[in-house]
Each structure stands twice: as C-alpha cells, then as structure tokens.
Amino acid sequence: MGTQRWLGVGQAEGTEPDAGTRAADGALVHADAKLLIVFCSEALDPPTVLRQINERSGGVPLIGCSTSGEIAPDGSGERSVVVMALGGDGFSVRTAAATPASHDLRAAGATVARCISGLDERPHRVLLLLTDGLAGDQREILRGVYRVLGAGVPLVGGCAGAAQMERTFQLHGDQVLTDSVVGAAIGSDAPLGIGVRHGWRRVGEPMLVTASGGNRVHKLNGRPALDVYLERLGAHEACTSQEELSRLALVHPLGLGHREGEEEIRFVAGGDFADRSLACIAEVPQAALVWLMEGDAESVRWAGNAACEDAVAALGGDPPLGVLAFECVGRRPVLGHEGIRVEIDEIMKCSGGAPVAGFYTYGEIARIQGVIGFHNQTLVVLSVA
Template sequence: MPKTKVMDLTEDPTPVPSPAATAHRWLSVGRSAATDPRLAGEIAARAALTGASPRLLMVFCSALRDPRAVLAGIRAVGAGVPLIGCSSRAVIGPAGPIEDGVVVVALGGPGFSVVTAAADGANGQQRAAGATVAMTAGLVEDRPHQVLVLLTDGLRSGQEEILAGAYSVVGASVPLLGGSSSPHYPTEPRTFQLHGDEVLTGSVVGASIASDGPLGVALRHGWREVGEPMIVTKSTGGDVFTLDDRPALSAYLQRLDAPPEAYTDPATFSNFAQSRPIGIRRRSGVEVRGVSSPALLRDGLLCSSGEVPEGCLVWPMVGDEESVLAAATDACRDAVEALGGQPPLGLVAFDCESRGRFLGPEGTGREFARMTGQAGGAPVAGMYTWGEIGRTRGINGFHNQTLVVLAVA
C-alpha cells in the first residue's frame, strides 16, 4: 500500500465538506497523519465536524496506531456523538490512500437519524452478534432511506454467519454494507473495533443510518470467469478439498494454465493466485473469494477466508489492472446513480486489501482518482478490508477482492 508523506500536523488541516451539504444534511471528512495518535484523532475529528447536530462519526484508523489514544483525541472534540470504527492496513482520505493515519467521516443535520450497537462476535457467537447489531434497524427513526453499516473483525471466522444473523432481523428490506477490520501484518498483527468510547476486539459494530435523502450502495470487482463452472465436491467452511472430484489445487491451476512452479513453490503460487480468485455463483450474482493454500501446498487444498459451500458452482477468475480500475469507476458511478439525480454529499469506500496489493502504490492512486472522478467534487473516504460486506439483494453478501461503495445524498 502507498505511504503518503505528510507533515506532523499540529493545526487543523482544511476540512473537506461536501459542496452539496446543507444545514439539513451534511457530510465532511477529516484526516491526519500526525505522529502523536491522540493529536491525530483530535485533528481528524475537528476537520470532520464542520456542521451542527452531528449524528455519526465513522473512524478508519491505521492498525499501527494506539486506538485508545486516537479515540481520546476524537472524543476531546466530538464527545457524545455516536461512533463506530475499526483498524485498517491503510485508510482512504480526501487526498488518497495513506498507510499510517486516521480518517474520520462525520454525518450530521436533522435529515439523518442513527442508532449504533456492538456485540461480541467471537467464535460460536457470530450469528447472534449480527442479529444484535441489526436490531438497531428497528430502533432508528423511520425515514424513507436506510442502510446498515457493519464493521467486523477480519481475524475471526464465520463472517457469513454474522450476515446471516443480520439478515434474520432486517430481511431484504435494508441494504447491508461495510467490511472486516484488517491488521498491519506483519508489523502489527492485531485488529480492533471502535464503538462509542470503547476499543473492542473480536466484535461486530454497526450503525443503522436512516435519511431523508437517498443512500446508494453498489459493488464491483473487475474479475471475469474462465471456462465452464466446476462443482465443489468436498469443502468445509473456506477449505476446498475437491473440485469436480479432483484435488482442488491442481484443478484450479490446470484451468488457469499455471506455470509448473505454482504447484510446488508457495511464493510462486501466492503471486499467481493474487490476481486469480474464484467466483461463487449465487442467486444475486457472483461472489468473489480470494484463494491461498497451506505453506507446503500439501494435500491439494485451496483455502479462502470466506465460505465456499459444498455443492456450489465456482469458476477460476482472472483480471488485470485496467479491469480492476474499471470496477472502481463502475462501483462509484452505480452508487451515485442510485441517488436518483441528487448530488452526493460523499462516498464511503470499503476496498479489499488484496486489491490494493495487486494494484501497488501507483495503481491505488489511480483507483482513488477513478473514485473521485465519479464523486462530483464530494469527498471520498474509507478503508482497506480483509473482507467486504455488500448485500443489496439475495441473502449472502460477503465478498473478497471487491469494492463496496456507499453514496450519501
């Protein structure tokens, strides 16, 4: 991920509000890379809080930072404002991606209503945690437009269970979006979530946002299917043992004409698979799963951080930098078009960390330019995730190597 060089800011940077903001609904973004974590939180929060009646703070914080110090700085400026947030390998601010910084997105004005919640999402409690947080949808003030933002722990399994729990409460009536917190591996192999005045781990935090104005949710990935589908004939969770009753690893590599070294050398396999995920056929479309394999490539196993159900159809997928960048353009355009002609106040992006690694520093800069090109001058902010949440139709909604965008009017 790119590391933008910035000064150790001791004064507030220029706030980045939306040109479409009004007293009724507004969105502003602040960011800071100040060395002191408390100061960074304070600077970012002060820059974001540009209007009256703030309703929500969304905080995206580098996993390298002390989250308690960052939160203390934010609360010195925005005490009492509902808050959700999490760690990220890199954050997206008004000037683009930055590896070591803090970004705060503020929503405000009487045109928004927000209710937040947090729940323990440890193994065995994922579905209950998703349901608990989703109950905020029934507590928020009734308005014409609503979404549920979910931030989860990327180091925990069972992400689909979290979404199943949320879906059991809200059904198809409320779009789900968000992502899984990511560490700064291997420098800082931890994640954290933020809710109110608390720093949490292993948790699900979320916010139901209801608005008088439209809220657009869109997602794209930029990968294309290769050949005919294969049947997952044996799998457990995200571990795929056989495809079409053949060892999954060799079936996947043969379909993609992989070099011989990819069968035996872990580094070659990892580099090869980075731009070759698999796609799962769902009723709502294709969900992308990044793939890996045990370090010794033993037993012909393919691994994914998301569930690959036994009996489903999958395709190996391929793409290149241009197709991934085009997906960023398309996702942002789709989200803005969902606003029905109203100008966006801002875009919030949940981008996959593996997309960032695939694009590299220069490519992520170009991706950010694609995003801002669709924003009409409104600010763009977000994070790089270890899994993206985007459900606008169907039951499932957990993705890898995908970009999910929320446009707010």
Template sequence: MERWFGVGRSVAADPAVAGSKACREAVGGRRAGLLVVFASPSHATPEMAAAVHAEAGGDVLMIGCSTSGQFTADGHGGGVVVNALGGWSAAVRAVPHTETGLYEAGIAAASCLDDVAGEHKVVLLLGDGRSSDQQEMVRGAYTVAGAGIPLVGGCAGDDVTQTGTYAFFSDGSGVQVLPNAVLGAALAGPSPFGIGIEHGWHKTGDPMVVTRSESGTIFELDGEPALDIYLRRTGGDASLADDPGAFLNHATVRPLGLARRSGEDIRIIFAADPVQRSISGLADTPEGAMVWFMEADRDAVVDATAAAASAALSAVPSPLGVLIFDCCVRPLALGDDGTGLAVSRLRERLGGLPYGGFWSNGEIVRRPQAKGMHHLTVVALAVS
C-alpha cells in the same frame, strides 16, 4: 434536521493529534450524530479514539476500525480518516469477539435497527477482518434486516499482516477499543441510500463444481483434490503447498469466482493444507456451487473504485457523500501506480463530493442481487 456528511484526514505522527485534527475537519463546527473512523494500525489506539470522540463533543455515537490504509479526496495512505454524519436517525451496537459466535454477533450488531425510525434504512457493518467465516456474520445480520433493508460495509484490516484488528466504539457515553469485534450502525432518513459494487475481474477457463467443502475450506473441485487442481490450473509449483507465505503471494491474485445471478462473487484463496490437499478462503463456498478461475482486466480493476461510487450515486437523488470499502488485496494486484490511478479516477469521478474509504479485509453487501461477503471487490454507500 438538515442532513450533512463531512470527511477529515490527518497523517500526524501522534495518533491523538491525528484523530482530533481529522475529526475537527470532518465536523466543521456542526453537531454530528454518527462518526465512522478509519485508522491505520499505527494510529488505532485508545488515545486516538478518545481524541476523536472528545473533539466531536464527547457524547456522539461512533464506530470505526483499523485498516490497511485509507483514502479521501485529500490523499491516501496511513493516519486517520473521520467520516461525520448529521441529521439521520442513528443507532449503534458493538459485539466483542469473545462474547459469541459470528452468526449471533451479526444478529446483535443489526439489532441497532430497533432504535431508528425513517422511511429508508441501511445497516452499516464493520466486521472482524481475521475471521475465516465472515459470511456467518452477514447471515446473522440478515435475519434481523430481512430483504428490504440493505447491509453494507467492510471488515477491519491490519496492513495485511494477519496480526489482529481493532474496532472503535461509543454509544455516546464512553469510548471502547475492542480487538477483532463486530460493529453495527443503523441509519434511517427520508431519502434513499445508494449502494454500488464492482470488481473488474472476469472468469477464464472451464467452470468447476465444488464437490466437497465446509465453510471457507474447499476439499474437492470436480471430484479432485482442490489443491491439486488449483495449482495445476494456476501454474503453481507443487512446492507452494509447503510454503504458506509463498502460497499466499501466489493465490491472492488468483482468486475463484462463485456464480451468482448478478455475475461472480470473488473468493480469495489464502491458505492450503498439503495433507488434506484443500484450499481455504475467507467466505463460504458451498458444495454444489459452480466456480471459475478469475483474471484481472487491469483497466476495469483500476476503475472499479470509481465505478462502484458512480453506481451508488446513481441511486440517490441528491448525494451528500460516499463511504467506500475497497479490498486490501487490490493494491497488491494493481501495484503502487495502479492504486494511485484508481484513487485519482475516484477523485475525478466524484468531483468535490466528500468521501472517505479504507482498504478492508472483506467487503459486505447484502441485497437481492448480492449475497453477502465479497473479496477483491469495491463497495460504496452513498447517503442523501
């Protein structure tokens, strides 16, 4: 069966109308095997999900999530984006957040691999964007996929409000809208999948050793209370520790870089505990790890979306389209002008190739050179 990839976008005010229109544009009269849906919180409704599914025939596999905005070649902002894929062997799983822990959710989501057949495989993960231990989901999925099958995806968004995220799911028989869920979709086919990852940040200052941490919370850096050294070296006033909102605004564009063989993984710091003098991120920063403060190279940060897509395309022989997962904090760091420029560069780099993406609460790549959860980063998946 011939493989194809289509993208549709609608900003119609009515969520159901937007979903139906975006799906119709993405499918273009073809028979889809998998839908991947991105929707702003205002459009992340059961009516929208049902309309998308019905427009595609009512019996198609579907995964999707709420976002902090989405983008295609036709523009960026709110509304609904539908990515439709046909011709691959596909399978899906959904794990409600109340059903199990994140490690077990990753195992269950990646078990969709059991139901696909093909020379080349990939697992697409859509995670719970409000979890503070997202790495556990990736670790669980890795126990199923192993080193030979890449994991790629992003975590659901909520317009950076921290109010809750939603996932859209169908195994072909009905439609579910689930809060804070973990979804998995396996794709398999005769051609390789390409993965790109870029961020555009660079390390600055002297390295530090994480001398005490637990999961995403860092208690000590170089044997000193982590909050104290963080505020001192980022120029933050001590009063920030007692104002969660002000601390978040200060910290989101002053991340840490975690040393990896392939460079640095970004760790966004989003909260501080003034009593324990600790700082917290959205992914594990293990004891003994070496970290740096990171600075943005503005032009490289702007170009990261296009660069990630280019890297993904370079790994496939005949690309059909690209899915992109772009950190929701990057628009805050870039501002409206920089965000618009990043989207424009992506459009120019990809020419007429279809693509769909969303601003996510964490980006996922698990392959030999990248260990799982990323932040302030762009991840791209090219299909061929």
C-alpha cells in the same frame, strides 16, 4: 432550527502525535454530528487515537475498525487515521457491538441488526457493518442480520484489515475490540445509494467443488484443492509456503458461479500444506462451480468507476454529500500506486467532488436485495445525499 445536512472527512498521518484530534477536526465541520466512522491503521495506537477523537467530538456515536490501508480525498494511506462525520437535520443513528463474535456468528449479526429498531422513522435506511474477517465465515454474520431484518434493509460495510492477517480491531464508542461485529443503523430523509462491482474475469474451465466445509475447500474436481489451484497457476512446484501462496492469491481469487449474473468473488486466505486444502474468507459450498479469476489495472479501475456511478445513480438525481468506499486489499497490487490514486480521483469526479472516505478490507458487504451479500476482492460504494 436545525442545520442543513452535512458530511465531513478528515485524515491525519500516524507520525503526528495528535493524529486522532487532527482527523476529527477535519471531519467535524459543524457542531451537530450524529455519527463518526473511523478507519485507523493498526500501526497507530488505537486506544490513544480513539480517546483523542472522542475528546474532540464530545462522545458522538462512533464505529470504526483497523485497516489494510486508508482512503481519503488526498489519496490512500497506510499509516493514517481517517474520520468521516455525518450531521445536521435528516439523520438518525443507532450503533451496536457484539463480542466475542466467533462464539456464535449468527447471534453476533442478529445482535447488531437489532439496533435499527431504535431509529426514528425515516424513508431511507441502511445498516453499516464492520466485522472481524478472521472470526469465521462472514456469511454466518449476515444470515444473523437477515434473521432480524429480512431483505428490506440494505447492508454495506467491510471486514477490518491489518498489516498481518493475525488480529484486527473494531471500534465502538470508547472501546477498542477484537473478534467483534460493530454496526450503525442510519436513517435518512434523503436517499442512500449502493454500488458494487469487482472487475475480475474468468480464466480457463470451471472447477467443481467436490468437498468443502464452511470456508474451507478440500477438493476441486475430486482432487486436493490446493494442488488444483496451484496447477492452474503453473505454480505447483514453486509455491511451498504461506507467504508465496498469499502473493499469488491476492491477484487470483476464485469466482463462485451466480445465477443472478456477476460472480461472487472468494478471496483465498491461505492453504494447508499438509492436507492440501484452501481456506477462503467466506463459504464455498459443496457442488458449486468455481473459476480461477484474474484482472488487470484497466478492468479493476473500470469496476471501481462503475460501482461509484451505480451508487450515485441510486440517489435519483440528488447530489451526493460524500461517499464511503470499502475496497478489498487484493485490488491494490493490481491497480498499482498510480492506479490507486487515479481510482480515488475518478470516484471523487463521479461524485461531483464530494469527499470520499474508506478503507482496504479483508472482505466487503453489500446487499441491496436477497439474503447474504458478502463479497471479496470487490469495491463497494455507499453514496449519501
């Protein structure tokens, strides 16, 4: 006989020499784990942590990534490792990795998506993706996924983070990768629910994207995009460096008008102070209307709670075993230290006390229907019944 479905979460601080072992011990509450999902601060030694986790689990299928902060039931961390384990009856899992992703982002997405073909037949499925957000336009990865799966399989996940936006890591099995896409196709006998909300609001008049290419915006309203962006913030004279621009951009994303309702958020990742363009994590198409966005702790917390409520409601009344949270690092300075703690408490309350695991990302993935499903400065929640 098999065992009842279960989900466990463990967390260990990086100051502990056996952090990977301790986090795995907390997650592996039973012996028949089907999948481990690992979120690890780059401040730790990823190869050592990964080796410790695999030694403890005996080689359970594993995906993971580096973070800009970790989320666990005890709160958020910045130098820790978090492990979530799924196990028991009613799950089937296949994992895959594609590297180097930046050479052909669509092909990388398609390669990982094909792992779903090995799943046992189950009524509920999801593809969980963890990507290198610095590899290029993340929408291209999702276009590759769509080419393989169409719109019938929901997607969730996020872009790996790091303290400095220079290099991120992805984990697959016993490998520490970079410039990669890793994924886990999960089949489940019980429902899986997805919620996605951002909580940002429009400021001022719309701006027309008059010149762009890929994830770079060259002109807004016919003028250099960086100049227009800084003028709207009243910072045209004061902002003269990437560091100053990064601080402004964390709390002032661009909102891309969307005919289906809530705006898609585009994180401003930097600017070129020579040609006066803006770089975003994902594509901002030419001729689109964009808005400067802003938020406050209340609006961002409301969105987090709403995302969790949506994810739990999608379970159709089944109680969640736990939830995965993919939250943009740009929401953290708006929430503040206390707001972050309150948000995690509210997510756990919404899920009936079920454990939460996750990380702070460079971009979020959530597609319930449609073609793409890439987001910035948003909270995405996956609930597992």
